[in-house]
Amino acid sequence: xxxxxxxxxxxxxxxxxxxxxVLTFVGFGVGTVFGYLRDFMRAWGLEKRNVAQEREQQKTCxxxxxTIHQALYxxxxxYQDFENFYTRNLYVRIRDNWNRPICSVPGPQFDLMERVxxxxxxxxxxxxxxxxxxxxxGSYNYLGFAETDPxxxxxxxxxxxxxxxxxxxxxxxxxxxxKHVELENLVAKFLGxxxxxxxxxxxxxxxxxxxxxxxxxxxxxxxxxxxxSLVLGARLSGATIRIFKHNNMQxxxxxxxxxxxxxxxxxxxxxxxxxxxxxxxxxxxxxxxRLPEIVSLKNKYKAYLYLDEAHSIGAVGATGRxxxxxxxxxxxxxxxxxxxxxxxxxAAGGYIAGKKGLVxxxxxxxxxxxxxxxxxxxxxxQIIRAMKCLMGLDGTTQGLQRVRQLGKxxxxxxxxxxxxxxxxxxxxxSPVVPLLLYMPxxxxxxxxxxxxxxxxxxxxxFPATPITESRARFxxxxxxxxxxxxxxxxxxxELGDFLHxxxxxxxxxxxxxxxxxxxxxxxx
Amino acid sequence: MDIKSMKNYLYWLYCQFELIxxxxxxxxxxxxxxYTFNVSMLVMVAYTAYIFxxxxxxxxxxxxxxxxxxxxxxxxxxxx
Numbered sequence: 001x002x003x004x005x006x007x008x009x010x011x012x013x014x015x016x017x018x019x020x021x022v023l024t025f026v027g028f029g030v031g032t033v034f035g036y037l038r039d040f041m042r043a044w045g046l047e048k049r050n051v052a053q054e055r056e057q058q059k060t061c062x063x064x065x066x067t068i069h070q071a072l073y074x075x076x077x078x079y080q081d082f083e084n085f086y087t088r089n090l091y092v093r094i095r096d097n098w099n100r101p102i103c104s105v106p107g108p109q110f111d112l113m114e115r116v117x118x119x120x121x122x123x124x125x126x127x128x129x130x131x132x133x134x135x136x137x138g139s140y141n142y143l144g145f146a147e148t149d150p151x152x153x154x155x156x157x158x159x160x161x162x163x164x165x166x167x168x169x170x171x172x173x174x175x176x177x178x179k180h181v182e183l184e185n186l187v188a189k190f191l192g193x194x195x196x197x198x199x200x201x202x203x204x205x206x207x208x209x210x211x212x213x214x215x216x217x218x219x220x221x222x223x224x225x226x227x228x229s230l231v232l233g234a235r236l237s238g239a240t241i242r243i244f245k246h247n248n249m250q251x252x253x254x255x256x257x258x259x260x261x262x263x264x265x266x267x268x269x270x271x272x273x274x275x276x277x278x279x280x281x282x283x284x285x286x287x288x289x290r291l292p293e294i295v296s297l298k299n300k301y302k303a304y305l306y307l308d309e310a311h312s313i314g315a316v317g318a319t320g321r322x323x324x325x326x327x328x329x330x331x332x333x334x335x336x337x338x339x340x341x342x343x344x345x346x347a348a349g350g351y352i353a354g355k356k357g358l359v360x361x362x363x364x365x366x367x368x369x370x371x372x373x374x375x376x377x378x379x380x381x382q383i384i385r386a387m388k389c390l391m392g393l394d395g396t397t398q399g400l401q402r403v404r405q406l407g408k409x410x411x412x413x414x415x416x417x418x419x420x421x422x423x424x425x426x427x428x429x430s431p432v433v434p435l436l437l438y439m440p441x442x443x444x445x446x447x448x449x450x451x452x453x454x455x456x457x458x459x460x461x462f463p464a465t466p467i468t469e470s471r472a473r474f475x476x477x478x479x480x481x482x483x484x485x486x487x488x489x490x491x492x493x494e495l496g497d498f499l500h501x502x503x504x505x506x507x508x509x510x511x512x513x514x515x516x517x518x519x520x521x522x523x524x
Numbered sequence: 525m526d527i528k529s530m531k532n533y534l535y536w537l538y539c540q541f542e543l544i545x546x547x548x549x550x551x552x553x554x555x556x557x558x559y560t561f562n563v564s565m566l567v568m569v570a571y572t573a574y575i576f577x578x579x580x581x582x583x584x585x586x587x588x589x590x591x592x593x594x595x596x597x598x599x600x601x602x603x604x
Contacts, residue, residue: 027546034546034554093549120551441543500540 011247011287011427016503020438024468027439035089050122051088054078086462094444095121097459103130105148106139108479112456131454135484137474138458142315142431143402144479145346145386156381163377171363175374183380186387187351191321192331195360196353198383199368200375202310202340203229205350208368210277210306211237212361213336218273219259221252221303225285230277230308239275240265246285249293252276256301274303280312280323280339284465284473286426286434288316291323295333306336314344315431320390320403326429345386347379406431406478409485413476416489421502425471433474434460435492435501442499443470449499453491 041047058075079088096117104111112131115124139146150157159179169175180198187196199205210233214220218239222230224246234241242259245251256274263270276298278289289307298305309322317325322339324331331337336358340350352362363369390399410431417424423436437443440461447459461470476485496502542548547555 023544027544030558031546031549034550034558037554090549439544441546441548445543445548498536498539499543 097447
């Protein structure tokens, strides 16, 4: 399939100078030493124990191991592994930056409940006040459909009056409403495919449907940085899983060739099915999948492609139809198109779209269809009105304007951050912007100081990212005005100087070949 | 004015030290412990340098002098 417009695919994954990695390890080293000190004090009773621990009878008693009778009552220690050590000694110290309760709609600005701690983040209490009009750089509100404007929500209110909120049944029993049929037809029309099916929960769409599509004797080739829902679905299916390096086509091709040449591990039979699991936009890196290369690989080696467009549907593409439109490709090239309505449509739930045979199979064989409650009607109506707005079926150009505004905001935000000298990962067109912080001390300082300046950000640390690459992740929205973005950028400038975060050794100039980039020319 | 900017710069350096070594996250008594340890290490290193530095320098100087000195003597004897 020829690309209609030749696009340059520019992604940045700049490495910080060596001293940053060294200092990060120094920070973790000091944290670990103090962690052992605190654990020692807790074990010897010098400090009050706030952590989860085993009951007295179930503790491992080291002195009793020599007698068999006593050894029968010894239990395996539960909380000695690294995860628990990290949680109670490092995570708890900066725990106040996560799980912050909000008390308004998560639009471009929102209200937070003020929360203080008296004993260093072991317990919290609410003071009763709310912090108003905090600029929201963390919510997945790409097109700004999370709004409370009564004019916009007229149809949703009407459907709420008509259907109520509960479905009280699964899709296969009595839970299929005419709203679901209408929504499924609309989704299929939006994406340009034959048929679609919607589910009540985005995570469950992946984890419950992949087991229906693959089983034992099949091969799953999954990207290194895939989301937990894809990993869980792949593990539940019982198929063999092989991982290829993130967005690396040589690695994927090698795995495909090995799979076809050597077959299954011991019997050397051919694999029943080979399926490639990728995402449209990876939410921790901000990178976009190399779809044209993957489709040509899949056609060459006769594999199937499962594309999870959770973050990219509505957010990329000229009219918001996702990565397929972004690369100018035909939706029939992808076998299973999956996406969620949580991010760009201001609702909840997920869909799977593709050929009619595939969707009919899933209607009968998916766990989600048989056992899970279906999507509730006001939520379905919200998706219908958002999609109609995007497609222009409500008679206005508001949908297209939102998509264009998101594109403009994304490019402006990324350009300014590059010019200031921060290290930003990801593709130039992705609305997810990870800003690298590296050192554990800076994670807490960054989030707290941004909140003092009335900006709410999401910071991510160890288990979700590699241990040396902690980051702050911004989600640009179409509802952000230029003034809001400028406020955020000025605050980031100031904070970047104070915390010394501007590690980039290249700043973007008019000569793009001077900065580090990855361009991939696929030679066929 | 210079003193003020100097003080601000020192405060900024102190903040960087706190952030890099995670002492920003520590409770006050942990900070006291950590700083005591660091300061005592620095004092010990400085004391060792103060005691041994002159001795090392003079020994090295004598060694170099001995090298060049003996060479000078040899050439003198040959010439003679």
